[in-house]
Amino acid sequence: xxxxxxxxxxxxxxxxxxxxxxxxxxxxxxxxxxxxxxxxxxxxxxxxxxxxxxxxxxxxxxxxxxxxxxxxxxxxxxxxxxxxxxxxxxxxxxxxxxxxxxxxxxxxxxxxxxxxxxxxxxxxxxxxxxxxxxxxxxxxxxxxxxxxxxxxxxxxxxxxxxxxxxxxxxxxxxxxxxxxxxxxxxxxxxxxxxxxxxxxxxxxxxxxxxxxxxxxxxxxxxxxxxxxxxxxxxxxxxxxxxxxxxxxxxxxxxxxxxxxxxxxxxxxxxxxxxxxxxxxxxxxxxxxxxxxxxxxxxxxxxxxxxxxxxxxxxxxxxxxxxxxxxxxxxxxxxx
Numbered sequence: 001x002x003x004x005x006x007x008x009x010x011x012x013x014x015x016x017x018x019x020x021x022x023x024x025x026x027x028x029x030x031x032x033x034x035x036x037x038x039x040x041x042x043x044x045x046x047x048x049x050x051x052x053x054x055x056x057x058x059x060x061x062x063x064x065x066x067x068x069x070x071x072x073x074x075x076x077x078x079x080x081x082x083x084x085x086x087x088x089x090x091x092x093x094x095x096x097x098x099x100x101x102x103x104x105x106x107x108x109x110x111x112x113x114x115x116x117x118x119x120x121x122x123x124x125x126x127x128x129x130x131x132x133x134x135x136x137x138x139x140x141x142x143x144x145x146x147x148x149x150x151x152x153x154x155x156x157x158x159x160x161x162x163x164x165x166x167x168x169x170x171x172x173x174x175x176x177x178x179x180x181x182x183x184x185x186x187x188x189x190x191x192x193x194x195x196x197x198x199x200x201x202x203x204x205x206x207x208x209x210x211x212x213x214x215x216x217x218x219x220x221x222x223x224x225x226x227x228x229x230x231x232x233x234x235x236x237x238x239x240x241x242x243x244x245x246x247x248x249x250x251x252x253x254x255x256x257x258x259x260x261x262x263x264x265x266x267x268x269x270x271x272x273x274x275x276x277x278x279x280x281x282x283x284x285x286x287x288x289x290x291x292x293x294x295x296x297x298x299x300x301x302x303x304x305x306x307x308x309x310x311x312x313x314x315x316x317x318x319x320x321x322x323x324x325x326x327x328x329x330x331x332x333x334x335x
Contacts, residue, residue, distance in 0.1 A: 011120065013113050014320055016223045020230015021317065025237075032228040040225040041289070045191035047214040047221075048108060048130050053199020054206055055127020064128050067279075070269040071132045074283050075139030078258050079104030083147060085254070089246055097148040098295050098302030102311045103254060104140025105287030108133060108192070109222075109229060110319045114281045116219055117324050118274045125274025134192040136282050141291055145298055187289070229316065236313035239305035247306070251314030259284025259319075259327045263334060273335050280327030285319055286311035 023030045032040075056064070079100040086096035111133055118125055199206055207215075240248060262283025266276035288311045295302050315323075 011117070012223055013116055013219075013226050017226040017230040017233075017317065017320055020227045020232075021234040021237075022230075024231045024234025031231065037228050040221065040228065042187075042191060043214075043221055044108060044112060044225055045187075046195045047218050048112060048133060049192040049195025050199040050206065050210055050214055052128065052130020052133065053196040053201075054203060054210075055199075056131045056196070057200050057203035059126075059128050064131070066269040067126070067128065067132060067266075067271060067275075068135060070265045070279070071135050071282070072139060074258075074262055074265055074279075075104060075136050076143050077261070078283060079140045079144045079147070081258070082254065083144070085250065089250070093148070093151060094299055094301040095303055095306050097144050097299055098304075098307035099310065100147070101141045101144035101295055101299075102288070102291045102307040103258065103286045103315075104144060105138075105291040106133060106136050106282050107285035107287060107311070107316060107319070108289070109225060110285040110316065110324075111278065111281055112218075112222055113226070113320055114278055114324050114327075116222065117328070118277065123274045123277075125272060125278055129271075129275055129278045131196055132279070132282065134189065134196050137189050137192065137287070141287075141295075148299065226320075229312070233312050233317055236305070236309045240309035240313050243306060243309075247310065248314060251310045252318050255284035255286070255315050255319055255323050256326060259323060260330055263327055263330045266331070267334050273331055276331040276335060277324075277328045280331060281319070281324060284323055284327060286315045288312040288316065 020030075022028075082100040082103045083096050086099050087093075091099070115125075199210075240251065259280040263276055263280035265283070266279030271279060288308055291311075292304060292308050295307065296304070
């Protein structure tokens with residue numbers, strides 16, 4: 001276990017991430033132009049999506065159905081568990097929903113770093129795991145927003161429906177078009193899903209075109225992205241500290257809890273050691289792209305410094321430094 005942590009700590013992606021945190025904490029003038037930061041995000045999403053589509057083209061539906069069902073289970077269970085924990089900690093409903101949506105969704109960058117970790121240690125994994133990244137991105141956001149509407153309207157008076165002149169509870173209006181747009185057609189999901197479909201349609205025929213940029217250069221460009229993420233995480237870290245020790249502990253303990261659940265689900269649906277590790281990472285990571293984008297428009301009362309500060313300032317570095325080797329060790333033990 002200690003050797004795995006050492007190898008992960010002294011990998012280029014982690015060290016450049018730490019460099020970004022140090023730069024932010026010491027008020028360095030190092031910064032990435034917004035356009036470059038956006039371009040790196042787009043590159044990463046396309047690279048993971050198209051690689052997943054090409055790999056998925058090698059598998060039959062019967063092969064992937066069980067992992068898909070396991071992924072959907074995680075997408076429903078994790079936001080519910082997070083909401084219960086937040087309410088137990090006496091956090092208000094809107095901020096609890098914000099954290100639930102964030103931790104139910106996933107971090108594409110943490111997933112990408114795990115792929116680098118597995119490849120560095122010559123550990124294979126199922127190619128369709130990249131497809132599960134897309135699948136787990138949105139359900140938790142939708143589940144969290146539906147839970148919010150149900151809890152807000154459970155004591156609401158019935159209203160008259162203009163469509164059927166019947167009595168319809170207010171809770172029936174669970175989500176609107178904007179929520180669906182942000183959760184399903186937001187940038188991250190659209191690029192991941194679109195690239196996945198393109199890779200699935202073209203299969204091996206796409207390799208000659210996409211391999212030089214999106215496969216061969218992936219690890220090097222990930223270093224640039226993580227340097228930028230280190231800068232952002234270092235800036236967000238002080239925002240979380242003001243909300244108390246309990247929240248900081250949640251940001252470090254929740255990934256282990258949910259990641260362990262993901263490892264057991266991955267083992268249950270029959271994944272390999274590498275696949276089980278990736279399933280643990282998917283469950284243990286927290287979103288800082290798709291979920292915050294949806295929350296900004298649908299739950300504006302939720303404080304971004306809580307859910308974004310937790311996911312980016314605490315859970316993201318925890319997973320990058322300790323979480324990945326922990327999930328791998330649990331997966332190795334259970335396998």
